[in-house]
Amino acid sequence: MHTPLPYPGPDTTGPTHPHLDLLGWDATWAAGLDLATEPGPTLVGRVCRADAGACDVLVPGPSAAPDVVAAPWGPAVRRAHRADPTAAPVAGDWVLLTCDPDAAVAVAEVLPRRTAVVRAQVDGSSRGQVLAANADVVAVVEGLAPDPDPGRLERLLALAWSSGAEPLVVLTKADLVPDAAARAADAQTLAPGTTVLAVATPDAVGLDPIRARLAAGATIALLGASGVGKSTLLNALVGGETMRTRGLRSDGKGRHTTVTRELHLAPGGGAILDTPGMRTIGLAGADALDDVFPEVDALAADCRFADCAHDGEPGCAVLAAVASGELPERRLASYRKLLREAQHQAARTDARLRAEMTAVWKQRTRDYRRRPDKKR
Ligand SMILES: Nc1nc2c(ncn2[C@@H]2O[C@H](COP(=O)(O)OP(=O)(O)O)[C@@H](O)[C@H]2O)c(=O)[nH]1
Ligand SMILES: [Mg+2]
Ligand SMILES: [Zn+2]
Structure with a gap:
């Protein structure tokens, strides 16, 4: 039939x-x-x-x-x-x-995938969890009221940088503080090299740069804690209601109207990827920390030891910069915390890869023993 x-x-x-x-x-x-x-x-x-x-x-x-x-x-x-x-x-x-x-x-x-936002698994597994695929821009969303959480911003920026997409910082609720521009400038010191936008979503203030990226066809992933204003931003950008799609059942029989859930198409082009607001977002790797903390990376070039951990070693240029006030102590503490965490995760991944290689070699040995020419 x-x-x-x-x-x-x-x-x-x-x-x-x-x-x-x-x-x-x-x-x-x-x-x-x-x-x-x-x-x-x-x-x-x-x-x-x-x-x-x-x-x-x-x-x-x-x-x-x-x-x-x-x-x-x-x-x-x-x-x-x-x-x-x-x-x-x-x-x-x-x-x-x-x-x-x-x-x-x-x-x-x-x-x-061209890009992937990957977080470490909360269950302690060595495999990451992909939160969003093929975003061109990963927007770290943080509210201006209450005050932005610097450590959270740095952590999410590390995820954004390591995704391979262009990172962006979006500070919402600019309408709730009297000095949004000054606070955005403060946040910029946490995100050197990254564009920082302050927006008041309900008033549609500051959204134009984001709209321009969408109109050019970009896919933008929103990353941020619950309550910072991701859904509000999403609704403002897709026009309240996401583009209607015609539903088609896989058996080709029924047809129903449905609405996209995690990937939302903007009416003028482009797409927005919504990610759930997660309580814990572990780093899957340390590779992006030099991008998140470029000033620490630059200072480290002048440390006496190439493998300096900036933890009391003699001739440490990073600790000298903290002592002189050039580098905020909080910034170094945050860097070291994320580095330790990422190295711990990397060690787990290495252990898994070693176990997998062992399994491969065991299988090869079995295959070798079973080879017909061995029986002769
Ligand atoms: N005044 C103001 N309120 C905002 C803004 N963005 C979000 N909100 C409010 O913040 C609360 C949390 O926003 P929501 O989008 O649900 O956050 P989500 O959990 O990140 O999706 C809601 O009550 C929003 O109305 C903003 O730019 N200005
Ligand atoms: Mg939401
Ligand atoms: Zn050092």
């Missing part, structure tokens, strides 16, 4: 596709993927909501409004996830859907 193709899909073989562009697709993505060589009917889509074992995927619709397809993980994705939990599709991921007429729609492949 012939089952109709669940989602027919437009021709996406060109360098870019206008309807895919609305989801954030660009020439670079297109260059990395030759749909003509993909086996079977394949459709490109972008994950807007992720569950264990399945996800909602935005796919180009016949009009500008995208369709959303509920798609379970295909066998290759399930295998990849077993080997590495971070391989599971998350909001922002670009995926290939198989829409074979004889089979249900499924996620065949997650395209390699």
Whole structure:
């Protein structure tokens, strides 16, 4: 019996596709993927909501409004996830859907991520958790009232820098303090090299630079504690109500209207990735700390010992800068705290990698013993 193709899909073989562009697709993505060589009917889509074992995927619709397809993980994705939990599709991921007429729609492949916001797992596992995929900008959101939390800002900035995306600091609730500009300048000292914006979201003050990035097609991930104003900002940027999408069930039968949940399309282009406000956000690696603390990194070049931990060693230029007042003591303490934490996490990851290598060698030894020529 012939089952109709669940989602027919437009021709996406060109360098870019206008309807895919609305989801954030660009020439670079297109260059990395030759749909003509993909086996079977394949459709490109972008994950807007992720569950264990399945996800909602935005796919180009016949009009500008995208369709959303509920798609379970295909066998290759399930295998990849077993080997590495971070391989599971998350909001922002670009995926290939198989829409074979004889089979249900499924996620065949997650395209390699351009950027990923990864936090260390709270359960102490050595694997990270991907909070957002393929953001062009990671906005660290912090409120101006109550006062911004410097340590939290630095921690989230480290996540933003290590994601590979462009970091941005957005200070909300500028309308609640008399001296927003001065406070933004203070916050700038916590984020050297990063653009810091002060916004009053309900008054739409200060949003233009963010809107400009969206209009240029950027995907912006919002990262911040609960209560800092992420949802308010999201609603202001997507116009209160997120773009309506046409719902399409994976069996192709039913159709219902639904609203995207984690990836929100801005009406004028671009997308916003909402992340849950988490109580604990552990660093998955130390690689970004030099970006978050560039002045500490620069001072460290003058320490007598190349591996100086700035912990009382003789000839330490960093401690000298603290003593002279050039480097705030809080800043060094924060750097060292994040460094210790990241090194601890790195040691756990190394232990896992060593265990995995041991398993690989054991398997190779078994395979070797089973080789036919060994039996002769
Ligand atoms: N005055 C003012 N209030 C804000 C601003 N942004 C958010 N809020 C308020 O802060 C509270 C928490 O905001 P919400 O968006 O829910 O924070 P989320 O937990 O990060 O999503 C709400 O009562 C908002 O109305 C702002 O720029 N100015
Ligand atoms: Mg919220
Ligand atoms: Zn030192």
